[in-house]
Amino acid sequence: MLLYETNHVRIKRRKRMTGKKLIALCAALVLVIGTVGATIAWLTAQTNPVINTFDPSHVSCAVDENFDSESGLKENVRIQNTSDIPAYIRVRLVSYNKEGDTIVGGAGELPQDKDLNLTDWVKIGAYYYCKVPVAAGEFTPELIKSYQLKEGQVLEVLAEAIQSEPAKAVTEAWGVSVDADGNITE
Secondary structure, three states: OHHHHHHHHHHHHHHHHHHHHHHHHHHHHHHHHHHHHHHHHHHHHHOOOOOOOOOOOOOOEEEEEEEEOOOOEEEEEEEEEOOOOOEEEEEEEEEEEEEOOEEEEEEOOOOOHHHEOOOOEEEEOOEEEEOOOEOOOOEOOOOEEEEEOOOOEEEEEEEEEEEOOOHHHHHHHHOOEEOOOOOEEO
């Protein structure tokens, strides 16, 4: 009988120890949950909302030119960076012939290199790129100093801008190279 009683007492002690541990674990869990809940409630009541002052930049540009519709003279064609950050500018010249409100024929004649400022601009593919970034609110150097349109000819100047920093933005978006000085190159 002694053997049974000894084993029986050991089993009961183990169960009691397990029960005590379970109660202690539950009490600790309730304490942690209560502390976390109280902390969150206090932070919610005591913390003022933070106003997000982030203001995203925008990139845009506008064509600035003098055009005399009577004589057909287009001159001083340049682009203004209307963004709030420095930007690279590129231009595509599109020419077509028009009679009244009707477009007739194919593409019109484009200005020749002699009519363009290829010192400050570089032609890559169908676009003319201003070699250097243009500061916010500033103008590019003139692309066309003066060009005489033919009778019925229309010359549209289509300009685009892209942020100048990081240089990777322009190289990936436009497929051009930017040298160490920040100049667009062929």
